[in-house]
Amino acid sequence: MKHYLELFILGLPFAGLFALLGTGVVMIYRASKILTLAQGAIAMFTAYILYQLNNKPNGPGEHGFGIPLPLALPLAIAFAGAMGYAIERFLLRPLRDRAVLVSVIMTVGILSGLTGLAGIIWSYDRQDAPKLTPTGQTHIFGITLGYDQLAIIAMTVVVMLAVVYLFKRTTLGIAMRAVADDRRAALLMGIPADRVSSLTWIIGTILAGVAGILLSPLLQLQPLQLTLISIPAYAAVLFGGLSNLARMTIGAILVGVLYSEVPSLPVIKTHDFPGTPELAIFLAVIMFMFVTGKSTQLQEEEI
């Protein structure tokens, strides 16, 4: 039993990352009815930007400007926000009157473009990402957790609380919900809908950037891998029905825990049934969707 508890806690950092990524997706969906699949790519790209800013090149062929971390970190996060602004302003705003799936395909293009761009600039080889937290670990309830993992959990809790506060208590949050519900009505009420959309994207991509920066020391920098790690976050988003933040968070925790537990469940020997964690996560969520019959009313829309 203790083993599973351990795995549960070890799943939490993943859960946190998925929640961070998922929150961005949900926010953007709530404010602009756009499903962005580029969240993972933005996380990856931001992590690379930090690497580029912070890394001290030790020889030819290595990248980096050698800017100290306290300065590089805000710069990288600002970059993530700028990406969000540019994506919304120049790539998605022109598509506003088109079918919803068109903008999804657009975000797929952004995903593919950013991954490829990262490959061109930094190559597809693995790199070590800058460490944000001191190396070391601590014991909680007899379970060993690294500082980096703790940082992710803490960061997630802070961010989630902030987002809930933003949505429920601030004028901006209410404006975001209004714009999502009925853009024209919101405009008539004097809400600057364009600015609200921009702002949502900026916040959403910053969340993704933060997730990427926190995640990269745990794994390593690699364009494809860092992008793909975001896919389970989409299972959580699916679980939350695209717009329910609380359910998305629960979904993220479930997905994160499943991710760490499934490989060691006695029923399924993963070596005989490969790809089980991935399959299990998505099948679970998809079955859930199927049974509850949750579906967006998109059937009347066109590609």
Add this chain to the structure above:
Amino acid sequence: MFGRRRWARWLLIAFLLVLPWIFGTDWANMEVRAAITTLALLSIVVLTGWVGQISLAQAALMGVGAFTAAQVTNKLSIDYPIHALFAGAAAAIVATGIGVFALRIRGLYLAIATLGFQWALQASFLEWKPFSGGFNGVQVPLNHLKLPCCDFTDDRVFYYLAWATAIVIIMMTANLRDSKTGRAWFAIRSSEVAAKTLGINVTSYKLLAFAVSGFIIGVAGSINLNFIGTATPLDYNFQKSITFLAIAVLGGIGAIGGAIVGSIAFVFSDQWLFAHNWFNGFFQGKIDVLAALLLIVTIIRNPAGIIGMREDMAERIAKRRAVKARRATRQIVLPVSGAQTPDAPSGEPSHASFAGQEEHVEGEGVAHDGTAVAAPPDRSVAERLASYVEARGSREQRIDAAPMLEVRDVTIRFGGVVANDGVSYEVRPGEICGLIGPNGAGKTTNFNCVNGLLVPNSGNVRFTGREISSMPVHDRAKLGMSRTFQLMRLFPRLTVFENIMVGTHLQNESGFASHLLMTRRSRSSDKRNEERVREVMSLLGISAHADSKVGGLPFGVLRLVELGRALVTQPRMLLLDEPASGLDVAETDAFAEILFKVRDEMGHTIFIIEHDMRLVMMICDYIYVLEFGRNLAEGFPSEIQSNPAVIAAYLGEESVA
């Protein structure tokens, strides 16, 4: 549907035949890749372009095909042309499995779900070694490819074999597009609800689309296997799915030509970038990135893709000409324009269309003139209508026959709101029966329940003596029930003719195989139905609009198109939901006359919800009134008009009863 450009086919085939002899084997190799990519894109055109189902798992499905083909080759020693069938079948089965989820998970959710499938399948490939050989994949001996007839060591032979396969599949897919199956798919893409009411079984046609798409990409996988001699999991990863989608959109996601153009452009530019050593080979192998960037530009600039540019150009030229012409006329018209303005903007187009229609009804067959000036309501219409009404006015008894539609104690709740509370009524054959009531009385809710879009919480619905309360919508259509919608649900990207043609679905008994091969059975069915569609169009007076897309047509015409689409299903009963809303007086009169004709000449029973009391009182034989979800009154038009409870309900007074 897209215009049958047969010459384009033959040109392509001729080009492909001579290609390797002109350019040598290097190009033949590349062209094999183009054949594979074409099929991959074709699978996306079918699924996403035609049926509107997005899939981000196409590369994984291709992998299923490739690994299946490899296993079949190695274990059963069955070689290329045959094992492609196994590969296609395996991928089709997996794709259908994904399709089952797509029945409930739609739109954006489906995008995520298929992303998940891609991810999960890709993980399985990497680790399920007996099937995929793990990271290093499976090899097939290429010398296996020796057939008695030919030696596959020459690249050219495989080139021909690959393209032969591709062309057979392309042609069959084109056949499907032009058949009943294709029309059903297009209908589902635009509006599942409308498709159902026309008798299309949305579930099976959607699954069919997934299966067809899966088969196509599975075959592509098997060709790819035989081309490179090995299949590895990394060949079929997420990145590839995205690249396929990107090139499909680039080429044009709605057309077969888009798949061909897209793939050839992609493969050639890839090769071209490899061949040139620009910027120290900076661009070599970067085609994915370029494709992504081009995709982004395409979506914003030219959503129809490369293949759509031609039409786009034609349209733009036409528009420029029109603007020029307008400018020229404006200079002349300007001085008197003030006198014309009052009713020109809204009144003119719809009036004009109905003027054309009336001419048609009178049998003079005068060509429709879109620029006709607004005419006063035609006297003869009013006279003819009066005679219809008179004929009915003498009748003070309902038609003596068993009811065609019987609604008993139907109750429908939405959460706490009771939309229908024990509603009962019956419609007798040959009647024009009306259902009226103030806004929010539950009329449309009740209609949806009769039609099958809603299942009542209690009570039952009987149609032609059969209990149908829980029968699916498309089966009710089969029994002879058809409807129109208050907010019209036409298929915006099809022409008027094609829209109505979709309605012939149930009149066409040819099967899938016959559509695939475009047999005589399928063609003669279509021909018969096309004639029927023309008849209906001329009855409604919309023949002049036959080839215009419904997108830009005036409202009055659209109402008629939707009516026509319902009529060609040859229903026993027509359900019309506020067909006259948005029509002006003249249009309403013309519509009323058409309804009389539909009943008297075509013999359809009509059940109508309508707010326009003038129309209701004019056409209905019998009327039911609902208020707050309950039966308020029933009777002949004259009775309803003088019923104090009905008057109170409409004027909002305290109940008189």
